[in-house]
Amino acid sequence: MEIPDPDSYGLRKRWKDGTKKVEAQLEGFFKGLLAIAELAYEREQERQEQKRAEMEREQARLKAEAIRAELAERMYDLESRLMDVQQAEAIRAFARKVRFDAEAREVPLEPGIDLAEWLAWAEGLAQKLEQGAVQTVLSQRRHPPVPKPTYGYQASETAEAHLRNEVDLWRRRYIYGRPRG
DSSP: OOOOOOSSOOOBOOOOOSSOOGGGGGHHHHHHHHHHHHHHHHHHHHHHHHHHHHHHHHHHHHHHHHHHHHEEEEEEEOHHHHHHHHHHHHHHHHHHHHHHHHHHTOOOOOOOHHHHHHHHHHHHHHHHHHHHHHHTTTTOOOOOOOOOSSSOOOHHHHHHHHHHHHHHIIIIIIIIIIOOO
C-alpha cells in the first residue's frame, strides 16, 4: 500500500508485505493517512491565513493610496483656484497701470478705441477668472490634466527627451542662429 502524495511530510508512505502482513500494518497506514491529512489541513489553514493577511494589507494600501490621491486632488483644486485669483489680481493691477499711463499721456479711453476695448476685455477676463475660482461649487473639483500615455517609455524618459529637444531648439534659435555683428 502506498500514499501517493507529491508533498513530503516526513512520514511513512509505503507499506508492503514483509515480515508482517499488510493487513497487520493497516493501523499504521491509517495513522499515516490521518497524520498527512492533518498536516495538509494545517498547511491549507496557514495558506488561507496568509492570503487573508495579504488581502488586508492590500486593502490598507489601497485605502492609504486613495487618501493620498484625494489629498492631492484637493491640493490641485485649491492651488488652481488660488492661481486664478492671483492671476485676476495681476491682470487688474496691470490694467490699472495701463489706464493710469493712458490718462497721464491724455490718451482717450472712449468706447470704440482699441485701448479702451482691450482694458474692458482684460477687466472682464479678470472678473471671469475670479468668479470661476471663488463662486463655483467647491464640491466640483478641478482635476489635473491626464497625462498622455507613453508607449515603451517611462514618463521621466519622455520628459527628459522633451526638455532635451527644447534646449536644442533654443540653442539653434538663439545661439547658433543669432546673426554675428
